[in-house]
Amino acid sequence: MATIRDVAKIAEVSVSTVSLAFSSPGRVSPRTLEKIRAAASAVGYVADPLAQSLARGRSRMIGFVVGNVGNPFFGDIRRELENYALEHEHFVLITDSSGKTDRERDLIEHLIGLKIAGLALAPSSFGPDYVKFVESIKVPMVCFDQKVAGIERDFVGSDNFLAGAMLTEHLLQLGHRRIAFIAGPQHMNTASERYRGFVETMASAGVEVNPNYVVDGQFTRSAGYEAAMRLLIQPDRPTAILGANNAVALAALQAMQELGFSCPDDISLAMIDNVQWSSVITPRITMVVQDTLQLGNIIARRLLHRITDPNANSEPPQDFVLAPKFVPGNSCRRL
Amino acid sequence: MATIRDVAKIAEVSVSTVSLAFSSPGRVSPRTLEKIRAAASAVGYVADPLAQSLARGRSRMIGFVVGNVGNPFFGDIRRELENYALEHEHFVLITDSSGKTDRERDLIEHLIGLKIAGLALAPSSFGPDYVKFVESIKVPMVCFDQKVAGIERDFVGSDNFLAGAMLTEHLLQLGHRRIAFIAGPQHMNTASERYRGFVETMASAGVEVNPNYVVDGQFTRSAGYEAAMRLLIQPDRPTAILGANNAVALAALQAMQELGFSCPDDISLAMIDNVQWSSVITPRITMVVQDTLQLGNIIARRLLHRITDPNANSEPPQDFVLAPKFVPGNSCRRL
DNA sequence: CGACTTTATCGAACCGGTTCGATCATCATC
DNA sequence: GATGATGATCGAACCGGTTCGATAAAGTCG
Numbered sequence: 001m002a003t004i005r006d007v008a009k010i011a012e013v014s015v016s017t018v019s020l021a022f023s024s025p026g027r028v029s030p031r032t033l034e035k036i037r038a039a040a041s042a043v044g045y046v047a048d049p050l051a052q053s054l055a056r057g058r059s060r061m062i063g064f065v066v067g068n069v070g071n072p073f074f075g076d077i078r079r080e081l082e083n084y085a086l087e088h089e090h091f092v093l094i095t096d097s098s099g100k101t102d103r104e105r106d107l108i109e110h111l112i113g114l115k116i117a118g119l120a121l122a123p124s125s126f127g128p129d130y131v132k133f134v135e136s137i138k139v140p141m142v143c144f145d146q147k148v149a150g151i152e153r154d155f156v157g158s159d160n161f162l163a164g165a166m167l168t169e170h171l172l173q174l175g176h177r178r179i180a181f182i183a184g185p186q187h188m189n190t191a192s193e194r195y196r197g198f199v200e201t202m203a204s205a206g207v208e209v210n211p212n213y214v215v216d217g218q219f220t221r222s223a224g225y226e227a228a229m230r231l232l233i234q235p236d237r238p239t240a241i242l243g244a245n246n247a248v249a250l251a252a253l254q255a256m257q258e259l260g261f262s263c264p265d266d267i268s269l270a271m272i273d274n275v276q277w278s279s280v281i282t283p284r285i286t287m288v289v290q291d292t293l294q295l296g297n298i299i300a301r302r303l304l305h306r307i308t309d310p311n312a313n314s315e316p317p318q319d320f321v322l323a324p325k326f327v328p329g330n331s332c333r334r335l
Numbered sequence: 336m337a338t339i340r341d342v343a344k345i346a347e348v349s350v351s352t353v354s355l356a357f358s359s360p361g362r363v364s365p366r367t368l369e370k371i372r373a374a375a376s377a378v379g380y381v382a383d384p385l386a387q388s389l390a391r392g393r394s395r396m397i398g399f400v401v402g403n404v405g406n407p408f409f410g411d412i413r414r415e416l417e418n419y420a421l422e423h424e425h426f427v428l429i430t431d432s433s434g435k436t437d438r439e440r441d442l443i444e445h446l447i448g449l450k451i452a453g454l455a456l457a458p459s460s461f462g463p464d465y466v467k468f469v470e471s472i473k474v475p476m477v478c479f480d481q482k483v484a485g486i487e488r489d490f491v492g493s494d495n496f497l498a499g500a501m502l503t504e505h506l507l508q509l510g511h512r513r514i515a516f517i518a519g520p521q522h523m524n525t526a527s528e529r530y531r532g533f534v535e536t537m538a539s540a541g542v543e544v545n546p547n548y549v550v551d552g553q554f555t556r557s558a559g560y561e562a563a564m565r566l567l568i569q570p571d572r573p574t575a576i577l578g579a580n581n582a583v584a585l586a587a588l589q590a591m592q593e594l595g596f597s598c599p600d601d602i603s604l605a606m607i608d609n610v611q612w613s614s615v616i617t618p619r620i621t622m623v624v625q626d627t628l629q630l631g632n633i634i635a636r637r638l639l640h641r642i643t644d645p646n647a648n649s650e651p652p653q654d655f656v657l658a659p660k661f662v663p664g665n666s667c668r669r670l
Numbered sequence: 671c672g673a674c675t676t677t678a679t680c681g682a683a684c685c686g687g688t689t690c691g692a693t694c695a696t697c698a699t700c
Numbered sequence: 701g702a703t704g705a706t707g708a709t710c711g712a713a714c715c716g717g718t719t720c721g722a723t724a725a726a727g728t729c730g
Contacts, residue, residue: 001686003685003686003687004686004687005686005687013709013710014709014710014711015686015687015688015710015711016688016689016690016709016710016711016712017708017709017710019687019688019689020688020689020708020709023688023689027707027708028708028709029707029708029709032708032709046448047686047687048389048448048685048686048687049445049448049449050385050388050389050448050449050450050685050686050687051389051685051686051687051688051715052686052687052688053385053687053715054383054385054386054389054685054686054687054688054715054716054717055686055687055688055689055714055715056687056688056689056715057688057715069404069405069410069413069429070404070405070406070407070410070611071405072405075404075405078404078431079431079433082431082433091445092430093428093429093430094404094428094429094430094431095427095428095429096413096414096417096429098414098417103421110384110426113381113383113384113385114384114385115385250612250615253615254614254615257615257617275611275612276405276610276611276612277585277610277611277612277616279589280585280588280589280592280616281612281615281616281617282592282616282617336716338715338716338717339716339717340716340717348679348680349679349680349681350680350681350716350717350718351679351680351681351682351718351719351720352678352679352680354717354718354719355678355679355718355719358718358719362677362678363678363679364677364678364679367678367679382716382717383715383716383717385715385716385717386685386715386716386717386718387716387717387718388685388717389685389686389687389715389716389717389718390684390685390716390717390718390719391685391717391718391719392685392718
């Protein structure tokens with residue numbers, strides 16, 4: 001590998017001039033610039049990014065930290081970020097915490113050790129310790145998906161209250177009154193907001209929520225399955241189930257199928273969030289989806305703004321909340 | 336941030352001794368070792384990985400390059416690799432080429448610039464130029480999924496011929512003769528092997544393959560949909576469709592549903608590779624799945640062996656080919 | 671006790687860049 | 701023609717580590 005000193009020797013200039021020629025070509029005379037460029041391409045010189053990062057104290061890499069890169073929701077966001085970053089000569093390092101807070105912390109510290117230029121984080125936890133940790137990160141960053149109380153950073157996400165409310169309203173319109181809700185972990189903002197959307201919409205309509213109809217699905221497939229089973233074995237079954245996310249809703253569908261219930265004839269189902277291949281799942285589930293492309297785009301723009309604009313770090317953190325979209329399926333029947 | 340010189344000053348030793356104390360503690364006297372450790376923890380010293388990589392010429396990071404990190408197949412492999420790497424104090428950098436060869440090349444060069452210790456690559460292309468590029472990579476590496484002719488590296492993958500043959504045999508056993516095949520891009524080894532498995536099994540059974548029944552689905556959802564449509568509008572329809580991967584098979588299912596065909600009553604369907612939420616797709620599709628956990632495990636072990644064992648690079652490249660597993664569903668009907 | 675090996679530690683060079691202040695030639699201004 | 705501003709280039713210090721050869725002290729052996 002050719003180094004900057006090789007180039008300097010060939011071009012008969014000093015090392016610092018070569019460095020200057022690449023970082024700000026305007027400050028070098030046209031003649032020497034030409035000599036340096038010729039020398040560089042002659043030996044195939046490319047600056048070592050590691051050495052650059054060390055000397056500059058920062059790299060052109062962006063950290064992307066989520067709990068599950070396999071989740072298509074994060075996948076769309078990642079793709080948007082990657083494309084936008086690439087256009088601005090940045091490079092995205094993807095990492096996966098598997099939802100484990102300890103590992104997330106390790107990953108972030110590792111990335112910071114790599115002197116990343118910025119960080120896009122889908123927070124995996126909450127609470128004072130966690131907030132303190134995130135607040136201690138001094139790299140430009142944007143949080144997304146999960147709004148965590150106490151973290152004073154840019155945030156990009158969807159209106160989860162609205163998501164819950166929209167589907168509840170839809171079911172009410174169809175004549176349902178015995179509506180069950182498979183909730184997520186209430187310490188997560190997305191989960192609690194969706195639940196709040198459900199509860200308040202029910203209340204506005206003057207419909208009482210049967211406490212037996214609210215079960216905890218933990219946003220996971222296995223817990224969702226158990227929760228759905230508990231709903232379905234009740235003698236006084238709900239006429240509709242609202243899943244707080246895709247995993248619990250599909251788990252509920254599986255449970256229905258296994259018990260021999262038909263959806264939507266016996267029980268209606270609606271869910272928040274999309275899922276891959278939703279179009280081949282029978283019935284097509286009525287859902288409210290997030291605008292992942294738009295979310296990804298905003299995250300990317302905001303993060304690169306913070307990275308590239310020198311006086312951006314004096315700008316106060318800002319929240320960007322997008323409205324979700326209703327996508328009708330045929331999993332909800334009119335009563 | 337505390338540097339190694341701070342620690343040296345506090346412990347009243349030279350910088351080189353501090354470095355030695357961390358890299359090979361046995362070569363430092365117990366007394367000084369203790370002093371150095373105390374000083375280090377007093378100022379919270381952690382070695383800068385960037386500086387280490389620069390000086391050593393290599394880091395403790397492993398590059399993971401695939402065409403779609405959202406694909407659960409790659410997700411399982413990634414998770415296995417991450418866990419195993421972490422146990423050996425290595426750190427996985429995930430990158431996504433979106434299947435684009437140019438971007439893959441950029442990513443790999445970037446990673447090499449970062450002086451990665453090793454590379455796990457799911458090749459996205461083929462042909463002389465591509466082979467030459469991959470062969471030029473001098474970092475320890477393991478290829479997986481796609482076997483590319485000419486690349487002399489460790490390879491880990493599944494027996495794709497067998498996968499195609501198993502499902503074909505299954506359909507033949509059920510009495511099907513008019514079996515259609517939605518193929519993948521034939522330049523990909525996985526696709527051509529699966530196709531070969533189909534063709535040769537048909538031949539062995541003495542059943543002729545109707546040329547109209549072999550269509551190209553490109554392993555993608557959209558091409559698969561079109562291909563399936565071409566199959567389904569033929570007056571002389573097949574009685575069974577075999578999808579060379581999950582995307583084309585599910586696209587075929589969608590096409591069937593849209594045209595009003597019932598699966599398996601009108602047409603049977605089988606596919607290679609699993610898909611998330613396959614259990615809630617109606618009907619449950621009969622499939623042959625790869626042992627992703629085992630694949631990931633082998634990739635991880637092999638790569639870390641090549642990284643850590645100093646005389647591993649003299650070992651010749653080796654192929655690891657696993658048998659896939661048959662998972663019956665209810666998408667194939669007996670004729 | 672002298673010769674030889676071993677052990678602990680150190681200084682300096684190095685990895686491959688960036689950056690800042692200094693230098694010097696050139697040119698405009700009065 | 702002295703003064704000052706401007707522009708191009710350079711040397712040296714620096715980023716934060718690793719590594720190797722040198723050195724001095726301690727241990728081994730006949």
